Amino acid sequence: MLRKIAIVAGLGLALAASAEAQTPRKGGTIRMTAPYGSSFTSLDIHTTQRAQDEIYAKALHRSLYIWNSAEGRPVLELAKEDVVSGGGLVHTFKLRDDAYFHNGRKMTADDVIWSFTRIMDGTKAFPGARFVRVIEGAAAVEKGQAKEISGLKKIDDFTVEMKLTEKVDPGFYFFTALTSIYPADEGAKESFIQKPIGLGPFKFVEHVPGSRIVLERWDRFYKPGKPYADKVVVSIMAEAAARDVAFRNKEIDTSVLGPAQYVAYQSDANLKGTIVEVAEVFTRYMGMNPSFKPFTDKRVRQAINYAIDTDLIINKLVKGKAYRATSWLPLTSPAYDKAMKPYPFDPAKAKQLLTEAGYPNGFEFEWTTSQNESWGLPIVSAVIPMLDKVGIKAKVKQVETAVLAEVVRSGDYQAFIYSQQSGPDPQAALKCFHSATPQSACNYMNFKNAEFDKIVDAAGQADAPEQRVALLQKANALLYEEAPVWFFNYNKAVMAVQPWLKGVQQNATELTHQNVEDLWVDETSPAK
Amino acid sequence: MLSFLIRRLLQSIPTVLAVVLLVFVLFSVVPGSIVSSMSDDADPQVELRMKKQLGLDDPVYVRFGSYIAKLATGDFGTSFRTREPVITMIAKRAWPTLQLIFTAMAFAIVIGVPLGFVAALRPGGLVDTLAMVVAVSGLSIAKFWLGLVLMYLFALKLGWLPSFGYGDGGLKYLLLPAVTLGVSPMALFARTTRAAVLEIMTADFVRTARSKGMSETRVVKWHVMRNALVIILTTVGLQFGGLMGQAVVVEKLFSWPGIGSLLVDSVLQRDIPAVQGSILVVVLAFLAINLLIDVLYGVIDPRIRYA
Numbered sequence: 001m002l003r004k005i006a007i008v009a010g011l012g013l014a015l016a017a018s019a020e021a022q023t024p025r026k027g028g029t030i031r032m033t034a035p036y037g038s039s040f041t042s043l044d045i046h047t048t049q050r051a052q053d054e055i056y057a058k059a060l061h062r063s064l065y066i067w068n069s070a071e072g073r074p075v076l077e078l079a080k081e082d083v084v085s086g087g088g089l090v091h092t093f094k095l096r097d098d099a100y101f102h103n104g105r106k107m108t109a110d111d112v113i114w115s116f117t118r119i120m121d122g123t124k125a126f127p128g129a130r131f132v133r134v135i136e137g138a139a140a141v142e143k144g145q146a147k148e149i150s151g152l153k154k155i156d157d158f159t160v161e162m163k164l165t166e167k168v169d170p171g172f173y174f175f176t177a178l179t180s181i182y183p184a185d186e187g188a189k190e191s192f193i194q195k196p197i198g199l200g201p202f203k204f205v206e207h208v209p210g211s212r213i214v215l216e217r218w219d220r221f222y223k224p225g226k227p228y229a230d231k232v233v234v235s236i237m238a239e240a241a242a243r244d245v246a247f248r249n250k251e252i253d254t255s256v257l258g259p260a261q262y263v264a265y266q267s268d269a270n271l272k273g274t275i276v277e278v279a280e281v282f283t284r285y286m287g288m289n290p291s292f293k294p295f296t297d298k299r300v301r302q303a304i305n306y307a308i309d310t311d312l313i314i315n316k317l318v319k320g321k322a323y324r325a326t327s328w329l330p331l332t333s334p335a336y337d338k339a340m341k342p343y344p345f346d347p348a349k350a351k352q353l354l355t356e357a358g359y360p361n362g363f364e365f366e367w368t369t370s371q372n373e374s375w376g377l378p379i380v381s382a383v384i385p386m387l388d389k390v391g392i393k394a395k396v397k398q399v400e401t402a403v404l405a406e407v408v409r410s411g412d413y414q415a416f417i418y419s420q421q422s423g424p425d426p427q428a429a430l431k432c433f434h435s436a437t438p439q440s441a442c443n444y445m446n447f448k449n450a451e452f453d454k455i456v457d458a459a460g461q462a463d464a465p466e467q468r469v470a471l472l473q474k475a476n477a478l479l480y481e482e483a484p485v486w487f488f489n490y491n492k493a494v495m496a497v498q499p500w501l502k503g504v505q506q507n508a509t510e511l512t513h514q515n516v517e518d519l520w521v522d523e524t525s526p527a528k
Numbered sequence: 529m530l531s532f533l534i535r536r537l538l539q540s541i542p543t544v545l546a547v548v549l550l551v552f553v554l555f556s557v558v559p560g561s562i563v564s565s566m567s568d569d570a571d572p573q574v575e576l577r578m579k580k581q582l583g584l585d586d587p588v589y590v591r592f593g594s595y596i597a598k599l600a601t602g603d604f605g606t607s608f609r610t611r612e613p614v615i616t617m618i619a620k621r622a623w624p625t626l627q628l629i630f631t632a633m634a635f636a637i638v639i640g641v642p643l644g645f646v647a648a649l650r651p652g653g654l655v656d657t658l659a660m661v662v663a664v665s666g667l668s669i670a671k672f673w674l675g676l677v678l679m680y681l682f683a684l685k686l687g688w689l690p691s692f693g694y695g696d697g698g699l700k701y702l703l704l705p706a707v708t709l710g711v712s713p714m715a716l717f718a719r720t721t722r723a724a725v726l727e728i729m730t731a732d733f734v735r736t737a738r739s740k741g742m743s744e745t746r747v748v749k750w751h752v753m754r755n756a757l758v759i760i761l762t763t764v765g766l767q768f769g770g771l772m773g774q775a776v777v778v779e780k781l782f783s784w785p786g787i788g789s790l791l792v793d794s795v796l797q798r799d800i801p802a803v804q805g806s807i808l809v810v811v812l813a814f815l816a817i818n819l820l821i822d823v824l825y826g827v828i829d830p831r832i833r834y835a
Contacts (some may be wrong), residue, residue, distance in 0.1 A: 004745055038779070038780045038789040039789055039790065040791055040795045041609055041610075041793075041797060042609055042610045043610070044610075044611075045644075047566065047609070048566070048609075049566070061747070122571070122573070122574050122577055123574070123577045123578055123581045124574075124578065125563050125566050125567045125574050125575065125578050127566060127567040129567070129571070129574070130567070142571060142573075142574060142650075143571075143573060146579075151582060177787070190611070193610060193611060193612065194612075195632070201657060209617070209620050209621060209692055209785050209787050209790065210621065210624075210779065210784070210785035210789040210790060210793075211693060211694040211783050211784065211785040212694070213694065218658065233695060235692070235783055236783050237692060237783050238783075239672075239780060239781050241676050242675075242676070242679065242691070242781050242782070244679055245676065245679045245683060245684055245691045245692075246683075246691045246692050248684055249683050249684045249687075249691050251683075251691055251692065262703070277735075291776055399559070400560065400796070401796075402560040402564065402565050402796055402798060403559045403560045404562075405564050405565070406559060406561070406564040408561075409823070414717060427531075440572060492699055510751060516788065
């Protein structure tokens, strides 16, 4: 009997200890890294679309929605309630009445309207304009034809009515920091850029350009008990090898891993457990220009997909740090179709298709690429001999990443290799292939297909989510068949996380973008 | 001396203008723009309006004229990206860059010059051989690799120093990047000093001094050292310019907030005013240091004073 009591008591103690171990701990410093460049672009997050900048912005700012990684969808953040009317086009947002800017002023509907109007300033090219444009009258402000967005109306201090131009889920449009809500009075001042004020869980303390940003806990943050940590330091560390040393030396809590480090960490018993990975919503591909004669024929585009041993490249060159693309929508997309299979490696089939298309001896094209290790020159170099085997010769044209962005938007290419956002909203991702979408927006291959347009339009009008998903899957399958691109891979984002950092979210939109208020460090952290 | 300084300053003006013109023309023709780096899908009309607002739709000669006019009043322009005055952006980065370059140079001089001197006094000996092995290695090692090795050794294995960052700007954060940057000039100074001393040791005036019965210590101190210093100073002056360029790699590796990383990021983001301002500051610093070296020539060797 005594033995049984002892066992039960022991189990109880163990469970209690376990529960205590998982109870978020208050205090300490979270030491994150910004790996995508040697500086932050700007402290005005409305002006920059770089993933690098949103890392700190997640701590400093807030938007109407926020990405919920566990649910894989955007959820309300600065709004408490969204009442939909007007056939799905009118959204009435009840705003939080407990959200305070870091200067102590309460957020109101005026701040929301001011921020969205600012983003539509037609002389500034704010990248968030692509999202705000979905509000009726926003485009008129951008064009300089109106001063106010007609589709945005203040009902009272904490209620905003938003009329959209199409029936979409606004969550997908207003969850990133690009549409952060700024304080209307402070945001207009020049000093705002030096000392930004937001609604996030941490307030700005210091920016050492080219080195770090320091933020400290905002005590009036609206989520009770959060944030847990006292401080967040985001260090700029562009060099993977330097991050590796710092991570092993316990100087940083997170480190994004490249293909080579991914392999090294997996084979190291001490580091294997630190790996967090997620299929991000980015599709890597080779885009083909339909005005370049050979690529006008679907069979040629399909032949290219058959001619490349994609799995070999992913396994050997990308070191398994990617998922094979089956079509455009990535694995984490709500409309991803698990039944779809990728193009098999079949050079004979490729040769047959080329012959049928009138290119029995192949042809030559120019392939524009950047130096990117995951979707640039190394990949192109590996593919060229594979294409050569079916008679297709590729000449490399190497450009800077910034130039490549301009090349794809202008259509000044025969083929290019790129990484493009393909989520989280499947409807928006597929709409990039709609004939009404300009090439300069995101229809980089200038894809035009009436059947595809019809399906995507129908998906946009569908009321039932299941019906919408089914239609989007159909459109995605049509893309596979039409093969406007060589479907290469979906990015597998990999980050090493120290064992003392808890609450890390597997964010498919960008792994480094963490809702920092949910992170905490236990007592084993060197920065506890 | 004053007329010498004025003459040298005037001589610098064409150099500065040539660099300014070159950078301006270069960034007028390279592909990519601030608009495309800001937004993937900017409305073409917005792009046009933004270019107009930034003055990018004016002909190159108009923009250049306007830039020079502003520059003459000390206005380096405003960053396209951060909308800060470029001079403010550079000022924030100038001190860390100066810290890094001067510490690296101090390390290089303090180690490299005595090493070369000692090696030259016993040519072919053990010290000479070892010194030259160090010098050749120092010149051959890639900075990126050396920095990683130093990080691994002094941060990860010994735990003496932080592996990255600026911290409070103190010595413990500065040491590893400065040594990484300083090893190559240190090696060059060792080789240059050795070669200079060896040549001077066989010069007629040294032979004369010895034949007059002057002690070897006095010969080295008064004749060899002073004459070698002119050559060493020239090398130091040239190396300052080199270090400013090489600092980019070191700053990036160690997350050190210098002008080098500002320059690289500004180029990638097509922030033309920031690029022009950063390059101009580097050029001015290079010219200033070389002017200082020229003045020092006169102090060391009266024969070339006011030359």
